[in-house]
Amino acid sequence: MTLALVSGGSGFVGRFIVERLIGEGMSVRITGRTPPVDKFFSRSVQFVPQALDPESDFSAVFSGVDYFVHAAFDHLPGRYRGGEGGDAEGFRRRNHLGTAAFFRAAKEAGVRRAVFLSSRAVYGVQEPGAVLTEETVPHPDTLYGEVKLAAEREILAMAGEGFWPVVLRITGVYGPAGEGRRHKWADLFDDWRAGWEIAPRAGTEVHGEDVASAVSLTLSTSATVSGEVFNVSDIIVDRRELLEMVGEITGVAKPLPAAADCSTLNVMSCEKLRALGWQPGGRVKLAEFLRSSLANRGPE
Structure with a gap:
């Protein structure tokens, strides 16, 4: 049986990846600082404690591993941008040097395919409205x-x-956060239902299951993708539209924020990934998620 190692497998995005690989019949091993709670995954997975420390010995972690997915990131809880807090040097050491050490160990262990979960944050400041491709500087x-x-x-x-x-x-x-956790928009929905004024905002989003399908695709494709970069994005989500959908599902009638100016957004082109066969769920998947997450919430 194929053995996949997922670092940060019990994190928000990592959980989707683990479940996808389990569903494809793989054996999964995860790493992190603490083990997952009981029944966090639909099937039992191996857990090996491992910090993002560039001086670590990773040999035990990679024993018998065929695929490696690096979803781990060491940051302050709930924060990525600004997640370094007051420890910028430690943040760099763990997430840059620690990550590189992980991949060197994977290569030395004979792992053939590996995926690094990076971020659109690498693009940073671009011309307003410019479409981001993998060739964008x-x-x-x-x-x-x-x-x-x-x-x-x-x-x-x-x-x-x-x-x-x-x-x-x-x-x-976006997507369900797992047992005992709140999804990314839970506080926004609560504030809106409570009557708080909501500031206009829009951004690009992708469902966690579609991230997992992109990971699976790049691990298993017969195409030559070694050393390649792929954008992973799906839809623009405006808070006004999002809360309007919440209101329709729950019967809540509260003032909606103004529509955000989406003309300045830097949308990511995913044609390169789509050419491999990737098909994200779009607005249909967003609606399904909202109906599922709001199923037990009535009007207030």
Whole structure:
């Protein structure tokens, strides 16, 4: 049976990836600082404790591993941009140097295919309204984006000699957060239902299951994708439209925020990933998620 290692597998995005690989019949091992709670996944997975420390010995983690997906990221809870808090140097050390060490260990262990979950934050400041392709020159404007880009470059330089790493630059991710956790819009919905004024805002989003399908596709494709970068994004979500949908589902009637100006957004082109067969769920999947997450919430 194929064994896949997912670092950060019990994180928000990592959980979707683990479930996808389980569903495809793989055996899954996860790493992190703490083990997942009981029944967090639909099937039992192996857990090996492992911090993002560039001085670590990763040999036990990679024993018998066929595929490696790096979804781990060390940051302050709930924060990516600004997630370094007051420890910028430690943040760089763990998330840049620690990540690079993970991938070097994977290559040395004979792992053939590996995926690094990067971020649209590497693009940083671009011309308003410009479409972002994988060829767009990155200009990260946060430490988060800088660290992701630095890790990308080291990982892609490792490609070759039977090691095929791929980088996925992922936009905002939504979806169910798992048992005992709240999804990313839960506070927004609560504030709106409570009558608080909501500021206009829009951004690009992709469902966690579609991220997982992109990971699966790049791990299993017969196409030559070693050392490649792929954008992963799906739809523009405006808070006004989102809350309007919530109101329709729940019967809540509260003032809606003004529509955001979406003309200045930098939308990510995903044609390169779609050419491999990737098909995200679009607005249908967004509506399904909202209906599911709001199923037990009545009008107030």
